[in-house]
Amino acid sequence: MAYQHIQIPTSGEKIKVNQDMSLDVPDHPIIPFIEGDGIGVDITPVMKDVTDAAVAKAYGGRKKIAWMEVYCGEKAADKYEGDWFPAETLEAIKEYIVGIKGPLTTPVGGGFRSLNVALRQEMDLYVCQRPVRWFTGVPSPVKEPDKTNMVIFRENSEDIYAGIEYKAGTPEASKVIDFLTGEMGVTKIRFPENCGIGIKPVSEEGTKRLVRKAIQYTIDQDLPSLTLVHKGNIMKFTEGAFCDWGYELAREEFGAQPIDGGPWCSMKNPNTGKEIIVKDVIADAMLQQVLLRPAEYSVIATLNLNGDYLSDALAAQVGGIGIAPGANLSDEVALFEATHGTAPKYAGQDKVNPGSLILSAEMMLRHLGWGEAADLIVKAMEGAIGAKTVTYDFERLMDDAELKSCSEFGAEMIKHMG
Numbered sequence: 001m002a003y004q005h006i007q008i009p010t011s012g013e014k015i016k017v018n019q020d021m022s023l024d025v026p027d028h029p030i031i032p033f034i035e036g037d038g039i040g041v042d043i044t045p046v047m048k049d050v051t052d053a054a055v056a057k058a059y060g061g062r063k064k065i066a067w068m069e070v071y072c073g074e075k076a077a078d079k080y081e082g083d084w085f086p087a088e089t090l091e092a093i094k095e096y097i098v099g100i101k102g103p104l105t106t107p108v109g110g111g112f113r114s115l116n117v118a119l120r121q122e123m124d125l126y127v128c129q130r131p132v133r134w135f136t137g138v139p140s141p142v143k144e145p146d147k148t149n150m151v152i153f154r155e156n157s158e159d160i161y162a163g164i165e166y167k168a169g170t171p172e173a174s175k176v177i178d179f180l181t182g183e184m185g186v187t188k189i190r191f192p193e194n195c196g197i198g199i200k201p202v203s204e205e206g207t208k209r210l211v212r213k214a215i216q217y218t219i220d221q222d223l224p225s226l227t228l229v230h231k232g233n234i235m236k237f238t239e240g241a242f243c244d245w246g247y248e249l250a251r252e253e254f255g256a257q258p259i260d261g262g263p264w265c266s267m268k269n270p271n272t273g274k275e276i277i278v279k280d281v282i283a284d285a286m287l288q289q290v291l292l293r294p295a296e297y298s299v300i301a302t303l304n305l306n307g308d309y310l311s312d313a314l315a316a317q318v319g320g321i322g323i324a325p326g327a328n329l330s331d332e333v334a335l336f337e338a339t340h341g342t343a344p345k346y347a348g349q350d351k352v353n354p355g356s357l358i359l360s361a362e363m364m365l366r367h368l369g370w371g372e373a374a375d376l377i378v379k380a381m382e383g384a385i386g387a388k389t390v391t392y393d394f395e396r397l398m399d400d401a402e403l404k405s406c407s408e409f410g411a412e413m414i415k416h417m418g
């Protein structure tokens with residue numbers, strides 16, 4: 001396909017999806033990337049350099065990524081005459097199957113809706129997978145950060161992120177409130193005259209496809225438990241249903257058996273024969289459980305908003321969102337991105353930690369089947385942190401650390417690839 005502003009690299013080839021949904025990855029895959037707003041300009045080039053160095057070292061030049069810049073956010077608005085979300089960006093990511101993005105700004109309280117959420121919804125990237133692990137030497141506010149080792153599977157297509165909201169005082173809000181009070185017998189809208197309204201869709205299909213991926217991951221990685229996190233005591237037909245449908249799926253598709261009458265249940269890992277416990281925890285309790293008893297949690301499946309909160313909270317336990325990676329996945333397309341945002345106060349200062357985006361690239365390399373290069377990124381991260389050559393976020397919490405800029409940290413990582 002010909003694009004208006006996207007330059008297709010002449011040196012690379014497309015990744016293809018095989019019939020069994022596995023990837024057919026050429027040695028020079030074209031990978032679309034969005035630089036991102038704010039600190040995107042700092043972290044994205046460093047991520048590319050570190051990734052290129054790991055691939056070059058792992059495969060002696062035989063494999064190489066052909067990066068292809070695609071545009072979204074402020075850079076897109078400049079290039080496409082005010083269009084923040086060009087259609088060809090979506091087309092390119094779908095066509096090239098695997099991509100990576102920097103953070104994009106979303107205004108609070110008004111203005112346009114999140115471009116990050118729009119990318120996920122438009123491509124039906126229904127899984128947001130965010131691993132949380134500690135790297136030796138990273139400063140952490142908890143005593144035993146090594147006990148935090150979890151992977152969040154956040155439902156990425158439903159919940160209040162659907163963006164069905166009506167502003168207080170508008171005819172739309174009045175119409176919804178009139179319907180609820182007039183036709184549905186609702187009496188508990190406390191101040192109906194000036195009240196914003198938001199809708200929270202949560203479906204059986206949306207829940208089950210997310211929980212299915214989370215359980216499959218638990219099996220593939222031979223992990224001990226899957227925890228459904230929800231606020232089902234209060235939101236019974238959305239969050240409570242998420243929990244019920246999650247258990248139902250575990251029982252019906254994975255043969256899980258109730259423990260002591262349920263709802264917790266137990267299943268056997270079909271590959272290893274080990275037991276997997278499927279359990280649930282209410283979201284507020286979970287936020288204290290992960291701090292006090294992190295070793296008891298492994299894979300977490302949760303709704304969109306809970307997953308958003310939990311991702312940043314868990315990231316803090318292992319050193320902060322400077323080092324928290326992620327992936328947005330459909331059955332075909334994968335778009336990798338850091339957990340953090342655009343940190344506008346640091347934009348363009350070559351200051352912030354590029355670790356989250358680099359570790360997102362590490363996830364991307366594993367997704368491509370390039371595990372040797374991914375391992376080198378982990379080794380490089382451990383090396384640079386072990387040598388105490390770190391960016392401001394770690395340096396301010398460590399004794400005797402050497403402060404490095406964003407790009408210097410990337411260079412340190414490359415040195416530690418060996």
Ligand SMILES: NC(=O)C1=CN([C@@H]2O[C@H](COP(=O)(O)OP(=O)(O)OC[C@H]3O[C@@H](n4cnc5c(N)ncnc54)[C@H](OP(=O)(O)O)[C@@H]3O)[C@@H](O)[C@H]2O)C=CC1
Binds near residue numbers: 102337
């Ligand atoms: N997926 C995405 O693209 C996301 C986009 N956003 C958007 O980003 C914008 C800013 O959001 P905001 O709430 O400020 O959250 P941010 O995640 O952008 O930043 C909050 C704080 O986190 C720390 N931080 C973030 N990134 C890094 C990094 N790479 N290295 C070290 N520290 C880091 C900084 O802490 P300190 O000040 O302590 O140094 C920063 O001030 C909003 O428009 C929001 O909508 C938010 C989240 C995700």
Ligand SMILES: O=C(O)CCC(=O)C(=O)O
Binds near residue numbers: 105116311
């Ligand atoms: O889209 C945004 O601006 C914020 C998204 C976010 O916080 C997240 O995905 O973790």
Ligand SMILES: [Mg+2]
Binds near residue numbers: 308309311312339
């Ligand atoms: Mg978030």
